[in-house]
Amino acid sequence: MVTLIKTSLFTLCFFLVACAAPSKAPKSLYEEIGGQATIEAITNNFIKEVSFNETIYRYFEKTNIKRFREKFNEHLCVSTGGPCTYTGDTMLKVHQGQKINETDFNTTVDLLVSAMAKAGLTYPQQNRVLKVLAPMRDDMLYK
Numbered sequence: 001m002v003t004l005i006k007t008s009l010f011t012l013c014f015f016l017v018a019c020a021a022p023s024k025a026p027k028s029l030y031e032e033i034g035g036q037a038t039i040e041a042i043t044n045n046f047i048k049e050v051s052f053n054e055t056i057y058r059y060f061e062k063t064n065i066k067r068f069r070e071k072f073n074e075h076l077c078v079s080t081g082g083p084c085t086y087t088g089d090t091m092l093k094v095h096q097g098q099k100i101n102e103t104d105f106n107t108t109v110d111l112l113v114s115a116m117a118k119a120g121l122t123y124p125q126q127n128r129v130l131k132v133l134a135p136m137r138d139d140m141l142y143k
Helices: 002-020 029-033 036-052 054-060 065-079 093-094 103-116 123-139
Strands: none
Touching: 029 036, 029 123, 036 054, 036 065, 036 103, 054 103, 065 123, 093 123, 103 123
8 A cells, every 4th residue: 555655656756757857849930940041041941932933023134132031131130030130121111002813922922932932941831831821911902
């Protein structure tokens, strides 16, 4: 009987300690996808994808690519929970006057998906990135 009580107490103590032990914070999406190296790969892939698409390239043809690369990296980093600060303009200001239609917007999203796939993101990771970017859609369309 004493052995049973000791075993039960040990099991209870072990359970309580396991429950009280601090758990690791869940990884941010930024960490999960591979951090800054992956953000930069996505950005570089996206720039390449855009450069090969005549329809979408016209929105970017007067863009300072060095600045775009820097700001897109910052934007993706912040949006995925990374340790960056976005220092660019708002999405509304950036897209003002471009009058982007839904077809071109969706094509651009497809180019971003391709860029993420080439950077090694899984489909669920791609969907999570798109989910954090989706609220900005209205600031880009028909402005």
